[in-house]
Amino acid sequence: MHLSTEAIVCAVLAHGEHGAIVRLLTPADGLRAGYVRGGRSRRLRPVLLAGNVVQAEYRARTEDQLPALTVELVHSRAPLHGEPLPAVAIDWATALAAVALPESQAYPHVHAALDGVLSAVEAAPAARGWAAALVRYELLLLSELGFGLDLSGCIATGTRDDLAFVSPRSGAAVSGGAGAPYAARLLRLPPFLLAGGEAGWGDILDGLALTGHFLARDILADRRGAVLAARERLVERLRRVTA
Template identity: 35%
Template sequence: MEWEAPGIVLDGRPYGEGDLIVAVFTAQQGVHRGLARGGASRNRIALWQVGNLVSLRWVGRLPEQLGSLTGEMIQATAASAMRDAMTLGLMRAACAVAVGALPEREVYPVSFSALLSLLARISAEVATAGDLARFEMSLLADLGYGLDLSSCALTGETMDLSLVSPRTGRAVTEAAAGIWRSRMLPLPAFLREPDQTGDTAQWRDALRLTGHFLERDAFGHHHRPLPEARRHLYQMVEQLAG
């Protein structure tokens, strides 16, 4: 059994002397792990850095086996991200969320395209924490946990939506929230408007929103917390937002 495809490196862990067990994400194979022989060596370690886009080849005797991974660099996203702490944090958080939330060997082409777009913005050094929140919104929807931000859950209004129910994931207007206002999660306007970019405070609120549903649904169903890289990124944005 074997396959070849371009893929994103999501994780790499040492195995034995000089090898790595690498998790990659492709449009055709989903999240897939394999043994990269010599992957921790001086000549190959740069290839298997988290966030890189790599031309992959996986070979195994049986489909269910770990198999072996080899690859050639397409885009060294990791090298671009290392110039800035926030950009590096965005890349690591996105890949950690993807590898932790997506079931292995199941196909999620929408999430793959969304992550690829985010990494392209990271490579171009134009990515923001708002872009990460949008990626997480897309991933939640792809997993079947999508938020409904189209209208107010209580009144049906489509204007002045500023809150989200932490229980249902549906939008609510400020006026309709009433005494439950303090229990709601803020809904930054840029998440509903593709042409808006938001500011640091809105990015913080957006990451708090997506983080709540990722932790409760995507990770909670597997009895795992949000990845440390994602928590660290939120703390960075929260500090910037004051």
């Protein structure tokens, strides 16, 4: 097996004294793991940072063997790791891809969305510039993995107008009128997820609560530990920004 491609660094796990097992998200071949000799060296540590774009070369004698992986830096997002809020956002967005996606299956839309979020963080490190994109990325990943929300119309009345809530059980939209008596038991559906455009802080936090519920229930149910802890740190810091 030989694969040469650009890819986004999503996860790095120390292996042995000097090596690392690295998971990269590629545009056409999905999430791919490989062993990087010297991956923990002073030369390669700055290359193998989450969110960086690298040129990757995978080589293995058989498809069942963990490939040897060599990387060259294409684009560095290292400066963002020195900024507390962007660093947490990058850690969460890349860790989600590394944990949620099955290996060696193509998810070009997820790759494009992740690259878009990382580029938004880079272009405007202030959270207002990228937080809405992060919510859309999480929503897309849910959909790509078969857990998409049904926001096409109200599950109770069929109307496509005034959609204001989502059922936490079915993942289906509920109109404001039908959902008002049960608002305390429903998740708020922020307008920017339907109509696009800019989002206020309240809507962004509602969006993160919405996607977070279904990510924890449907995708990360058995893998909550460190991955969801990264998301909780991110949401808590966003709340501080908006306070």
